[in-house]
Amino acid sequence: MKIEIRMRKFLLLLLLIVKLAYTDLWAQKITVVARLDSTVLWIGEQTRLSFEVTQQPNQKVSMPIFSDTIVRTLELIEPVKVDTVKSKEGPVHVTHSYIVTAFKDTLLYIPPFPFISNGDTVWSKSLSLKVVQPFKIDTASNKITDIKPVFAPKFDWMGLLKIILIILLIHAILIAAFLIYRKYYKKKTVTDPKEQEKLLPAYVVALSHLDKIKAEKPWQQGRSKEYHTELTDVIREYIERVFDVKSMEMTTDEILSHLQDLKKEDKSAFLELKQILVLADLVKFAKWDALPEEQELSLRNAYSFVNSTKIVDEILPEEPSKDDKSEI
Secondary structure: OHHHHHHHHHHHHHHHHHHHHHHHHHHOOOEEEEEEOOOEEEOOOEEEEEEEEEEOOOOOOEOOOOOOEOOOOOEEOOOOEEEEEEOOOOOEEEEEEEEEEOOOOEEEEEOOOEEEEOOEEEEOOOEEEEEEOOEEEEOOOOEEEEOOOOOOOOOOHHHHHHHHHHHHHHHHHHHHHHHHHHHHOOOOOOOOHHHHHHOOOHHHHHHHHHHHHHHHOHHHHOOHHHHHHHHHHHHHHHHHHHHOOOHHHOOHHHHHHHOHHHHHHOHHHHHHHHHHHHHHHHHHHOOOOOOHHHHHHHHHHHHHHHHHHOOOOOOOOOOOOHHHHHHO
């Protein structure tokens, strides 16, 4: 009887030791969950790619590092954002989030990525992302058909108020510039409008032309090609003055190639410029029938590109007038 009791105690002790060892071993393991907010994406749209790592407190985990792309044409829009949440049970949940986009109609395969801790490697699961062209081309009639009907968005009163304030601010800047011109350049008479525009900062001229295009809304009058020509001319002239790039004589690819420094400093502005120029090329040379949303997106991106790259304290060289030369 005593031997049987001792055997039971021994077995219970052995089971307890195995359980503790298994629990300690399991506590050091990490788990990785990879997620995509959307598995289907229109060209140029954005979605979130996240990796959620469950680990123990103070446990070090080596994460994969990405530069400009995740894989192939899946581009990074924003730097990684890290969110850490501690649970009551002890484990820590660390989420690495990336905002991504793609500009090519394709099915992207996102392979597993390694996460290393204490010499052990845990792989995330593979994902797939379908990037689609949002238009169905009817080869028989050569017409573009929408995937779904166009719907009217809700009216944005706050956006209208911001636009009104921006217009008032632009007008105030133009009036101030005109008064400064009259005060300090009174002797200088310039009749050529192009020469007069050179006296104003590049962003003031660009925003003024964009306001004119916005007021006329030529894309609503069936003048889509004319609209994109005017819009890209405004942006190209602005690029020449601000970035000193002869963009009026260049193709879209050449312009983007010369602005690689901008891509590093302000990737959002670079992508806005890319959208404007690429869509304009499609409309002008490929007879692309762009949707109203695309037309308006180009105009909004033009405003955003100018405002994010403008040089507020721009000082232009003063050229002496004929009267000034005679006095000298």
